[in-house]
Amino acid sequence: MATxxxxxxxxxxxxxxHDQQQSFVTxxxxxxxxxxxxxxxxxxxxxWALMGGLMSLVFRLQLGFPEAxxxxxxxxxxxxxxxxxxxxxxxxxxxxxxxxxxxIFFVLTAGLSGTFSNFLIPLQIGARDxxxxxxxxxxxxxxxxxxxxxxxxLFIETGPASGGWVIYPPLSALxxxxxxxxxxxxxxxIAMVFFIVSTMLGGINYITTIINLRTRGMxxxxxxxxxxxxxLTATLALLSFxxxxxxxxxxxxxxxxxxxxxxxxxxxxxxxxxxxGGSPILFQHLFWFLGHPEVYIVILPALGITSEIISTxxxxxxxxxxxMIGSLIAITLLSFVVWAHHMFVTGMNPFLGSVFVLLTFIIxxxxxxxxxxxxxxxxxGNIIFTPAMLFSIGLVSFFITGGVxxxxxxxxxxxxxxxxxxxxxxxxxxxxxxxxxxxMVAGVYHWxxxxxxxxxxxxxxxxxxxxxxxGIYSVFFPMHYxxxxxxxxxxxxxxxxxxxxxxxxxNALITIAAFITMAAQFIFLFNxxxxxxxxxxxxxxxxxxxxxxxxxxxxxxxxxxxxxxxxVYRWPYDYSKPGAKEDFIPQNIPFSETSESNLPNxxxxxxxxxxxxxxxxxxxxxxx
Amino acid sequence: MMNLVLIVGGILVLTIIxxxxxxxxxxxxxxxxxxxxxxxxxxxxxxxxLIFLIVSGIVTIWYSISTFDTYNLPLASEHGAVTDRLxxxxxxxxxxxxxxxxxxxxxxxxxxxxxxxxRAFFFPDNNKLEILWTVVPAIVLTxxxxxxxxxxxDITSKAPKDSEVIEIMGYQFAWATRYPxxxxxxxxxxxxxxxxxxxxxxxxxxxxxxxxFMPRELHLPKGKPVLFKxxxxxxxxxxxxxHFRLKMDAVPGMPTQFxxxxxxTTEEMRAETGNDEFNYEIACTEVCGRGHFTMRLLVIVDExxxxxxxxxxxxxxxxxxxxxxxxIPKEMRELAMINAxxxxxEK
Numbered sequence: 001m002a003t004x005x006x007x008x009x010x011x012x013x014x015x016x017x018h019d020q021q022q023s024f025v026t027x028x029x030x031x032x033x034x035x036x037x038x039x040x041x042x043x044x045x046x047x048w049a050l051m052g053g054l055m056s057l058v059f060r061l062q063l064g065f066p067e068a069x070x071x072x073x074x075x076x077x078x079x080x081x082x083x084x085x086x087x088x089x090x091x092x093x094x095x096x097x098x099x100x101x102x103x104i105f106f107v108l109t110a111g112l113s114g115t116f117s118n119f120l121i122p123l124q125i126g127a128r129d130x131x132x133x134x135x136x137x138x139x140x141x142x143x144x145x146x147x148x149x150x151x152x153x154l155f156i157e158t159g160p161a162s163g164g165w166v167i168y169p170p171l172s173a174l175x176x177x178x179x180x181x182x183x184x185x186x187x188x189x190i191a192m193v194f195f196i197v198s199t200m201l202g203g204i205n206y207i208t209t210i211i212n213l214r215t216r217g218m219x220x221x222x223x224x225x226x227x228x229x230x231x232l233t234a235t236l237a238l239l240s241f242x243x244x245x246x247x248x249x250x251x252x253x254x255x256x257x258x259x260x261x262x263x264x265x266x267x268x269x270x271x272x273x274x275x276x277g278g279s280p281i282l283f284q285h286l287f288w289f290l291g292h293p294e295v296y297i298v299i300l301p302a303l304g305i306t307s308e309i310i311s312t313x314x315x316x317x318x319x320x321x322x323x324m325i326g327s328l329i330a331i332t333l334l335s336f337v338v339w340a341h342h343m344f345v346t347g348m349n350p351f352l353g354s355v356f357v358l359l360t361f362i363i364x365x366x367x368x369x370x371x372x373x374x375x376x377x378x379x380x381g382n383i384i385f386t387p388a389m390l391f392s393i394g395l396v397s398f399f400i401t402g403g404v405x406x407x408x409x410x411x412x413x414x415x416x417x418x419x420x421x422x423x424x425x426x427x428x429x430x431x432x433x434x435x436x437x438x439x440m441v442a443g444v445y446h447w448x449x450x451x452x453x454x455x456x457x458x459x460x461x462x463x464x465x466x467x468x469x470x471g472i473y474s475v476f477f478p479m480h481y482x483x484x485x486x487x488x489x490x491x492x493x494x495x496x497x498x499x500x501x502x503x504x505x506x507n508a509l510i511t512i513a514a515f516i517t518m519a520a521q522f523i524f525l526f527n528x529x530x531x532x533x534x535x536x537x538x539x540x541x542x543x544x545x546x547x548x549x550x551x552x553x554x555x556x557x558x559x560x561x562x563x564x565x566x567x568v569y570r571w572p573y574d575y576s577k578p579g580a581k582e583d584f585i586p587q588n589i590p591f592s593e594t595s596e597s598n599l600p601n602x603x604x605x606x607x608x609x610x611x612x613x614x615x616x617x618x619x620x621x622x623x624x
Numbered sequence: 625m626m627n628l629v630l631i632v633g634g635i636l637v638l639t640i641i642x643x644x645x646x647x648x649x650x651x652x653x654x655x656x657x658x659x660x661x662x663x664x665x666x667x668x669x670x671x672x673x674l675i676f677l678i679v680s681g682i683v684t685i686w687y688s689i690s691t692f693d694t695y696n697l698p699l700a701s702e703h704g705a706v707t708d709r710l711x712x713x714x715x716x717x718x719x720x721x722x723x724x725x726x727x728x729x730x731x732x733x734x735x736x737x738x739x740x741x742x743r744a745f746f747f748p749d750n751n752k753l754e755i756l757w758t759v760v761p762a763i764v765l766t767x768x769x770x771x772x773x774x775x776x777x778d779i780t781s782k783a784p785k786d787s788e789v790i791e792i793m794g795y796q797f798a799w800a801t802r803y804p805x806x807x808x809x810x811x812x813x814x815x816x817x818x819x820x821x822x823x824x825x826x827x828x829x830x831x832x833x834x835x836x837f838m839p840r841e842l843h844l845p846k847g848k849p850v851l852f853k854x855x856x857x858x859x860x861x862x863x864x865x866x867h868f869r870l871k872m873d874a875v876p877g878m879p880t881q882f883x884x885x886x887x888x889t890t891e892e893m894r895a896e897t898g899n900d901e902f903n904y905e906i907a908c909t910e911v912c913g914r915g916h917f918t919m920r921l922l923v924i925v926d927e928x929x930x931x932x933x934x935x936x937x938x939x940x941x942x943x944x945x946x947x948x949x950x951x952i953p954k955e956m957r958e959l960a961m962i963n964a965x966x967x968x969x970e971k
Contacts, residue, residue, distance in 0.1 A: 090914045164911045170876060171859040171912060177796065178913040264877025267818040267825065268796070268858040280860055280875055314736070316744040323754045345862065346873045347854075347880030350780035354773050361765045365758060371725055372757040378732040380745035384661050385669035385737075393673070393733055400725045404718035407768065413775035414711055417869045420862065420909040457645050458662070462669060473680065481687075485695040486866035488909040491917040499866055499905050502694055526641060536649050576744035583743060 022558075030141075032133030033558040037140050038119035039451060042444070044147060045111020046525070049437075052102035053518050059095045062087045064511025066493050066504075080159070089492040093162040094180050096490055098154065100165030101188070103433060105195055106150070108298040110143050112440045113199075113237070116301055117206045117230040119447060123549035124224050126215025126565045129558070131208040135201050142198035146191045153187035161188035164490060166291065169262040169283050173254045176269035186255070189248050196241045203234035203241075215548070217568035222587065224547050224572040225318060228325050229304020232332045233297050240293035240336070247286035254278070281346055288339035295432045296335040300328065302439020303370060303399075306392035308572075309446050310374060312545045313389035314381030315583045317573035320373045327366035327373075334363040344412040345419050353412045360410035367403055371396065382576065382583070386543065387461025391442035394469045395435045401473075402431025405480065420490075423483025426476045434472045441468075441524065448528075449542045453555040454535030460527040464520050471517030478506045546572045546586045569609060570602075661738050670737040677730035681723075697866050698897055700904065700925065702885040704869035706775045714768060783883035787851035790842065792906070793824060794854075794861030794874040797915030799906060800824065801842050805835030805940055807963070815857060815876075821945055825857070828942065828952045834963035837938040841922040842906070844886050845931035851883040862910035865923065867893075873910055886925045893925075940964040 031037060061070060069085035080091035087095075118136065122129050130136045153160045162180025163171040167188070175182040210223075210231045223231075250261040254275075262283045263275035311318040318324060340348065340356040374396045383389065405427040408414045418424065441464075448456045487500050494500035541550040551566050566588035574585040580597035591598050592606045699708055736744075791802040791810055800823045804810045811826055811833020818825035826833045844850050854863050856874035863882070864871045872882040894902045908919035926934060942948060942964035952960050961968055 089917070093911065093914070093916070163913075168860055168910070174859070177859050265815040266858055266876050267815050270820075272816045272818060276877070279878060281878060314744060315738075317746065317748040319747060320749050320754050322749065345871045347875060347878065350776065353780070354776060357773060357776065358769060361769045364765055365762050368761040369754065369758055372753075375725065375728050375732065376747070376753065378729070378736065380747070381732070381736045382738050382742055382744040383666075383670075383733060383736050385666050385733075390669060393729065396729055397726055400722060400729070404722045407718050407765070408711070408714055411710065411714065411768065411772035411776075413707055413772050413779060414714065416779065416871050417707055417711070417866070419871055420864075457649060458665065459648050460641075460645060462665060466672060470676070477684070481691070481695040484697075486697055486864075488864060488907055488917075490911040493917055496918050496920050497905055497907055498901065498903055499697070499907070523641070526638070527645070530642070530645065573748065576746050578743075578746050 030137060032129070032137045034118045034122050034130050034133070034136060035451070035556065035558075035560075037136050038115050040140050041110060041114030041118060041143070042451075044144065045107050045115060045440075046528070048102050048106040048111065048147065050521075050525070052099050052107060053521060055095045055099040055102070057514060057518055058087070059092055059099070060511040060514045062092055062492065064508045064514075066495070087492075090162055090178055090180065091159060092492045093164075093178070093490065094159045094184070097162045097164055097167075097180070098160050101150070101161070104165060104294065104298065105192070106143075106147060108433070108436045108440070109199065109237075109294070110195070112298065112436060112443075113230070113233055113301050114140070114143065114202060115440070116226070116305060116443050116447075117202065117234065119451065120226055120549065121206055121209050121230055122213070123450070123552060123556075123560060124227055124547050125210060125213060125218050126548050126561075126568065127209060127213035128560055128565070130205045131213060132205055136205050139198050139201035139205065142194050142201065146194035146198060149187050149191040149194065153184050153191070156183050156187070158182045158184055160184040166284075166287060167251070168287075169251060169254065169280050170266055170268075173251060173262060174266070174268060174273075186252075189252055189255075192248055193245060196245050199237050199241050203238040206230055206234040207238065215565045215568055218548075218587075221322075222568055222571045224304075225307035225321070225324055225328075226301075226304040226547075228328055229300045229307075232328050233300045233304075236293045236300070236332055236335065237297050240290045240297075243286055244290035247283055247290070250286075251283065281343070281348070284343050284346060285340070288342045289336075291342065292339040293335045295428070296331060298432055298436045299399075299439075300331070302395060302436040302442075303328070305439045305443040305446070306374075306395050308547070309386075309388045309392040309442055310377055310396075311573050311575060312446075312543050312584075313384045313386055313392075314377055315384070315575045316377055316381040317575055318373070319376035320369075321571065321573060323369055324373055327369045330366040331363060334359065334366070338363055338410075341410050341412075341415070344415045357410060357412045361407070364403070364407060364410070367399075371400055371403070385462075386445065387456070387458055387465055388442045388446035388543075390462065390465040390469075391438045391445065394465065395438040395442065397469075398430050398435040398438060398472075401477075402427055402429075402435060406431065417486070418483060420488055421483040422479045422487045422489055425489050426479035426483055429476045429479075430472075434476065438468075444528070446543065447549075448531065448535075449538030449554075450549050450552075450556075452532045452535070453538055454531050455538050455542065456527050456531040456535060460523055464524045464527065467520030467523070468517055471513050471520060474513035475510050475517060478510055482506060541586075544582070544584050546574060546584050548587055551586060551588055661740075663738075666738050670734045673730045674734040677727060681727075698893060699867065699869070700886055700888045700893060701868040701870065702887055703775075703779045704867075704884075704887075706778065707869045710771055710775050713771065717764060717768060783851040783881070784849045787849040787883055788845060789851045789853060790844075791824070791853040791855070792842070792863055792874070792921070794856040794863070794908060794912070794919065795823070796858050796913050797908075797919050799861075799863075799908075799919060799921040800838060801921070802836050802838050803935065803938065804832070805837055805963075807832055807835055810853065811836050818857060822948065823857075826941070828948060828960060829956065831956065831959060831963060834942055834960045835940045835965070836942075837940050839938060841924055843931055843934050844923060844925045845928045846886050846889045846892075846925050848928060849883055849885050851881060853879060853881050855879045859912045860910045861908045861912050861919065864907045864909040865904065866907070867904055871909060889925045889927055942966070 070081055070087055071085040074081045080088045082088055158179040160180060161184045162178055171177050172181050172185050210227060253259040254262050260275035260278035262280050263278040266273045307318050307324060338360045341360045344353050409418055409427055445456055445461055482503050538554055540554055548566060552560050568587045569590045570587055572587050576583045577585060577597040585594055590609045591602045592609055789804055793800045802824055809832040812830040813825045814827050815825050817827055854872050854874045856876045861874040863874055868884055870882055870884055872880050894900055904923035906921040906923055908916055943966050946966060949957055
């Protein structure tokens, strides 16, 4: 507690003088201001989202229109377009792999957590900045380094990594198996190690800041759900990503130093390899020990963001605040013990499979609770359709649609048939990919005024939403049918099989929908960059929201609040409280000023308020 | 020329968007929006919520019914019937939840649009409701889990003793199959013995290997349990026989297996589907490199007697490749020739 106070005292000083002396480099490039770092993450994330999205269009062209000639892409892809004007099958796999890697790690982990954890944690808990601004800066620059390495790997002669984003060895370990497993894979591994360092630095910072730097009165039960989500996400990342480092390290050893962690009894390229005793399944266990928490690392921040947005724009408290926190915690804990449901058909012990079926079904319960709580929040609300709200509602719909298909895949007996078919592709793209993406976009629309002091255009936002929402459903919903019909994923073409020679029409439709969805993102990009410079000036609290960030100046300097940091007296969801003058009461309004709307126990706590203010040594005695 | 048109078109679209945005933001500044909720766009979005719900609901139901035969794969294994029943039970349960929650979501969005005159209902929590929707899903899920686990337990149980044992090996980029021959025992193998001819790396110092045969297509007997012994020799592959509801990874260095009972011959299936060219197939479902999508294995299910006839007509691999006799220890060579059915005179 003491450290927190010293920090606050120091920072009042800091807010007054520091910023005037900053050069361009320290202010915009090697900045230690969490708001600038958040914007750096966001812009880099948007760049990667664009790359990942365009890659998906390339392989969708192949899948939707296998007869079409792609000669016109030769100026970009050169030798990866074959003589006959087709996409090279290995390059197709490279695109699929890089699309997955980029979207999951660079967009929905760094772009989502990096942006909103950085931006919102200090602003919503009432802190001047992160616990360590320097580490925060390092976090971004490690991500940048990782991005550079990954980006360069796209242009090397042997192509980028191409064994799927899960990089299962031996395929990823043996350059003889496919050309992407050569230098491209090495660069993938290096980039991922840097990426994990970045995530670690960020995560430690997020956790420390949330625990130590909350303003007076900001107890854990008064934290906005966004912050709870970021806290748990960072915890997940901190515990699971190191396991991926271990997996990657052993893979590097197998690739470069002749060890046999994952390799055994292999005959490839006309020779028998000396490796023996390794297990490729070991890698899968290690990978999914990260890989499964990773999908929650992706979705939890999005759920936190939408909880906040749905409550604000329904003008209603989030229903079941404690249940929401409880289900977040339950999901966090359970996400560590369900990883092997990705491996039901690897030949694992059937009993072990049963255990993972059971655990997987348990995790569906807190997820269901969240959905019902969202629905009850909307019920009898007073709903304002801001673009952020639309995307949040879209997220809930995706979370339901993608969530229920999880009950098929989590059931081992059904997974036998559905595993690695398009049903899986549909499932995770909806529940994790699109839902998290919608959460991210919703967050951008909602906090854009705080980030840039201007508003994004709402009408373009509506067009963006409806095109994306209908587009994404048109892309991924049909994939369920294709998956039930048994079509395997990561197939370059289906013409070799009698069983898979149907659905050319549906595949073409999906590709067209994908193009429309992508086009909608350009509307967003335009709106985003245009509004940074020319958008309408934002009022201080455009959404009439309760959380602390809206008490800061429209364009907060480094240090966030010019004077004292506001004190918090209530939870963040006092919307439409009976008797209150307005339909919202910000967190920094004491109960003594709202006698007309106080509940009996709140009137009681007025006595504590004065005490809180005078005694600056105690940050908050109601904590823990 | 085409490029020029595209560029000009792109610029035109961009200009139009900029102009529209400019106009719309000027209008909104003039109307002093931002201080108030924009009622008309709120109404439009609310209506679109309802329209989306109705239109997408109708399209989904119509498509699901009218194209049922396209996505519902014909079934040809005993355990597959259990899988399918479980699949459709899960579909019914989740379909109901899916429709209910999505309908509520879009209907509430439409119904409770912003109205200045009205206050939202302050309803922060209700423990009874929370318990209700924790317990009810938990019970429903428990029922699903138990039927699922029973099925899983049966499918993964030990293969019956009288199973036809057949080996399937994946390699870049094809499948190879091996039958145990007359002795009904698959011979040993060693990956170090693999060469261009000896795909499996058969070890002929094991007498069981002498009569093993390796056809190009997989033949299975109808109505008899079949045990697939599955392995790979380079990277991970995965055996997927969609009509048998069967999938199992083929892992180098870690043999796996899957047993099942085929229930319909290829001929019967041709009659059932009305497709004279119908064939069972095995595909690869674990990405394995450039030719992943080409790993097709033809499967033919015969009546048991035809199957036996076919099997009897197959020549052991060793008989087809007598050159490998020289690699067999001298004292075993004669035995090997007898086992493989090579006449001793040839030597």
